[in-house]
Amino acid sequence: MFDVISNEVLAPNLHQLVVRAPRIASSRQPGQFVMVRAEAGEERIPLTIGDADAAAGTITLFVQAIGASTRRIVAVPAGGRLRDVAGPLGLPTHIRNWGRVACVGGGVGTAVLFPLAKALAGAGNEVTTIIGGRSARYIILADELGALSRELLVTTEDGSLGVQGFVTHPLADLVADPARRPGAVFAVGPVPMMRAVAELTRPHGIETVVSLNPIMIDGTGMCGGCRVLVGGEAKFACVDGPEFDGHLVDFDNLADRLATYREAEAGHVCRVSGKEAA
Amino acid sequence: MSTVMTTKERLAIDRIHMAELDADSRSRNFDEVNRGLTPEEAVREAQRCIRCTNRQCVAGCPVGVSIPEFITALADGNLREAARILTRDNALPAVCGRVCPQETQCEAKCVRGIKGEPVAIGYLERFVADWATTNAAELGDEPLPPSTGRRVAVVGCGPAGLTAAGELARKGHGVTIFEALHDTGGVLRYGIPEFRLPKTIIDAEVARLLALGVTVECNVIIGKTLTLAQLREEFDAVFIANGAGLPVMLSIPGENLKGVYSANEYLTRVNLMGAGRDPDSTTPIIAGKRVAVIGGGNTAMDCVRTARRLGAERAMIIYRRSEEQMPARVEEIKHAKEEGVEFVMLTAPIAIGGDKDGWVATLRCLRMELGAPDSSGRRSPVPVEGSAYDIAVDVVVNAVGTRANPLLTATAPELELNRWGNIATDDNGATSVAGVYAGGDIVRGGATVILAMGDGKQAAVAIHDWLNRR
Numbered sequence A: 001m002f003d004v005i006s007n008e009v010l011a012p013n014l015h016q017l018v019v020r021a022p023r024i025a026s027s028r029q030p031g032q033f034v035m036v037r038a039e040a041g042e043e044r045i046p047l048t049i050g051d052a053d054a055a056a057g058t059i060t061l062f063v064q065a066i067g068a069s070t071r072r073i074v075a076v077p078a079g080g081r082l083r084d085v086a087g088p089l090g091l092p093t094h095i096r097n098w099g100r101v102a103c104v105g106g107g108v109g110t111a112v113l114f115p116l117a118k119a120l121a122g123a124g125n126e127v128t129t130i131i132g133g134r135s136a137r138y139i140i141l142a143d144e145l146g147a148l149s150r151e152l153l154v155t156t157e158d159g160s161l162g163v164q165g166f167v168t169h170p171l172a173d174l175v176a177d178p179a180r181r182p183g184a185v186f187a188v189g190p191v192p193m194m195r196a197v198a199e200l201t202r203p204h205g206i207e208t209v210v211s212l213n214p215i216m217i218d219g220t221g222m223c224g225g226c227r228v229l230v231g232g233e234a235k236f237a238c239v240d241g242p243e244f245d246g247h248l249v250d251f252d253n254l255a256d257r258l259a260t261y262r263e264a265e266a267g268h269v270c271r272v273s274g275k276e277a278a
Numbered sequence B: 001m002s003t004v005m006t007t008k009e010r011l012a013i014d015r016i017h018m019a020e021l022d023a024d025s026r027s028r029n030f031d032e033v034n035r036g037l038t039p040e041e042a043v044r045e046a047q048r049c050i051r052c053t054n055r056q057c058v059a060g061c062p063v064g065v066s067i068p069e070f071i072t073a074l075a076d077g078n079l080r081e082a083a084r085i086l087t088r089d090n091a092l093p094a095v096c097g098r099v100c101p102q103e104t105q106c107e108a109k110c111v112r113g114i115k116g117e118p119v120a121i122g123y124l125e126r127f128v129a130d131w132a133t134t135n136a137a138e139l140g141d142e143p144l145p146p147s148t149g150r151r152v153a154v155v156g157c158g159p160a161g162l163t164a165a166g167e168l169a170r171k172g173h174g175v176t177i178f179e180a181l182h183d184t185g186g187v188l189r190y191g192i193p194e195f196r197l198p199k200t201i202i203d204a205e206v207a208r209l210l211a212l213g214v215t216v217e218c219n220v221i222i223g224k225t226l227t228l229a230q231l232r233e234e235f236d237a238v239f240i241a242n243g244a245g246l247p248v249m250l251s252i253p254g255e256n257l258k259g260v261y262s263a264n265e266y267l268t269r270v271n272l273m274g275a276g277r278d279p280d281s282t283t284p285i286i287a288g289k290r291v292a293v294i295g296g297g298n299t300a301m302d303c304v305r306t307a308r309r310l311g312a313e314r315a316m317i318i319y320r321r322s323e324e325q326m327p328a329r330v331e332e333i334k335h336a337k338e339e340g341v342e343f344v345m346l347t348a349p350i351a352i353g354g355d356k357d358g359w360v361a362t363l364r365c366l367r368m369e370l371g372a373p374d375s376s377g378r379r380s381p382v383p384v385e386g387s388a389y390d391i392a393v394d395v396v397v398n399a400v401g402t403r404a405n406p407l408l409t410a411t412a413p414e415l416e417l418n419r420w421g422n423i424a425t426d427d428n429g430a431t432s433v434a435g436v437y438a439g440g441d442i443v444r445g446g447a448t449v450i451l452a453m454g455d456g457k458q459a460a461v462a463i464h465d466w467l468n469r470r
Helices: A022-027 A068-074 A109-122 A142-148 A168-176 A191-204 A251-258 A262-273 B007-011 B039-046 B067-075 B079-089 B093-099 B121-134 B159-170 B199-211 B228-234 B263-272 B298-309 B330-338 B449-469
Strands: A002-011 A014-020 A033-037 A045-053 A058-064 A084-089 A100-106 A126-133 A151-156 A184-188 A207-211 A227-230 A233-236 A243-245 B151-155 B174-178 B215-217 B237-240 B260-262 B290-294 B314-318 B342-344 B347-354 B360-373 B379-383 B389-392 B395-398 B436-438
Touching: A014 A068, A022 A045, A022 A058, A022 A084, A033 A058, A045 A068, A045 A084, A045 A109, A058 A068, A058 A109, A100 A109, A100 A168, A100 A191, A109 A126, A109 A142, A109 A184, A109 A207, A126 A142, A126 A168, A142 A151, A151 A168, A168 A191, A184 A191, A191 A207, A191 A251, A227 A243, A227 A251, B039 B067, B039 B121, B067 B079, B067 B121, B079 B121, B093 B121, B093 B199, B093 B449, B151 B159, B151 B228, B159 B174, B159 B199, B159 B237, B159 B449, B199 B215, B228 B237, B237 B449, B260 B263, B263 B298, B263 B395, B290 B298, B290 B389, B298 B314, B298 B330, B298 B395, B314 B347, B330 B342, B360 B395, B436 B449
Parallel strands: A100 A126, A100 A184, A126 A151, A184 A207, B151 B174, B151 B237, B174 B215, B237 B436, B260 B395, B290 B314, B290 B395, B314 B342
Antiparallel strands: A002 A014, A014 A058, A033 A045, A033 A084, A045 A058, A207 A243, A227 A233, B347 B360, B360 B379, B360 B389
């Protein structure tokens, strides 16, 4: 059992949980994740470790409630417990000093981006951060990311905060300007966004790292449910990733495999609420 | 009464047939197929043992169960004594009585098998183990040995780890098992289906170990949560038994289509997570109306029989050799056939075809024929020219095998590996690192439950010796 120390709502359906997990807090590195179940009978859900405090023995998880299991996780209040938290899993981010780097986050991906941006800034990189969301309500961690970035650019689809449009617009400007062009780009967000970022940097030959979010079951490499095609080869995102070279990832296949259980998930919502899933 | 039976009288008794659920009804549910013996049947079968002096059955058992002794106690109607002997020698008797391939081990050595049918040792083991579970109160707690003050870490809660833990605890050592998943049992929990091994059996066997003072910590991944080096600092010895849970890919086109599973994923979803089996489970599974399972081992049989229970109209085994060459147990093949599984033999898949939405639609296969014997004497299958054809499917399960998972070894460079990535050990299970032992599939590659248990038992003896020498 893992104690939930705090549970705050950051944006609609997006919660920040601080969880007591001393072993994970001391062994985790940026880029790694945990598998979580709120209670018995639930699915195992992969969640990135957003931050950790080894001294306090806590890890921070950002959870977007989008299905039955994630709703169950965010419903655990401070003082409550999560039944299972296993990790840290996956390979840590390869951190080095590129000089200038751009960190690009979309929606809840911004939370996954946060530990990477923190580590990259810590390694002496000059970080430009671009985060985007549907509207101002969905923009998270702007202050935290702003504090460790040389420049923070915000985009919203409806223009309610920052520049109206997608994260790729300011990134295109950045890449086009030789004085600001990053040596590497880290992109985390929905599949179409990561694909768009990879396509944007490809002609410039800028190293582009994406963090993939395929369906996972065990998270330890024993089933291959999370396999993704990278450079034509099957890789297990839970042990070989979750970060890969964005120029080599088959995003079509990833998007397709992510849709495997769409009907089952809709069916489940149906039984619980008695309503059709949105 | 049995003590006065003559050998001739014993030889006159025919081997018992265990009752099974009717194939038609059982192929649509997850209830245990083999129903066990009644007390009368068990005593009668036990009387078939002629108490021969050479005791070859014991030599055939990888964990060395005192077979004639427990069977004699059972034949005499002394179930307490039978249970005491059995649970002393075997940490998981209710599991072994169900999943061991007795026909190639203890029963293969039984002298009664020379001229007829061997004593049903597996059935008797199962009967006594189940009796011990049901009558745990009557048996009372096993007296614990005095504590040695030594602590041993066991990595992995599968058959090898559970066996080693039981043996070490009985010698007075403090044992902690670290398990990566959220539940105990390893392959017994996530791999072997409920219809062969009810999960309550694993719970009961684990409870027996907990009563011996063994601690189990789930959700701890050695190599990630803690390293081997950290375990060595905290414990006096380590036994690594984390299995061979890494699926071998088919490496044919179309493997990433929706509806293609590794056996591990398919079985884990159903067995560990309850998908399609437990109405309270939130883990989904694509059940499939036409399911092709590729492979010929016990794992393939488990997958294909699971597919039937999830509602498949056609559940097919696709195997590139012939049925006689299948590594699966004869009983599993028989059960699968009774349950309506189709056996498509001498057939090798070469590609998986998909529909426009990325779902599996066809399995393209080549017919094979058996060629000349190779260096090992086995006739290798060779493709028949121009024989390619498609089988319509909506789920494909790959059950061709597993390899060592490098999760632990990747962060333990001090451990010597062999060329397959398995941990190298000596005959006692000692690795290249002093005080670190290993056994089961992480040493052997994908093998059997009972061989893993034999390794666990042997390593426990070696660890005990090693601790005593220090």
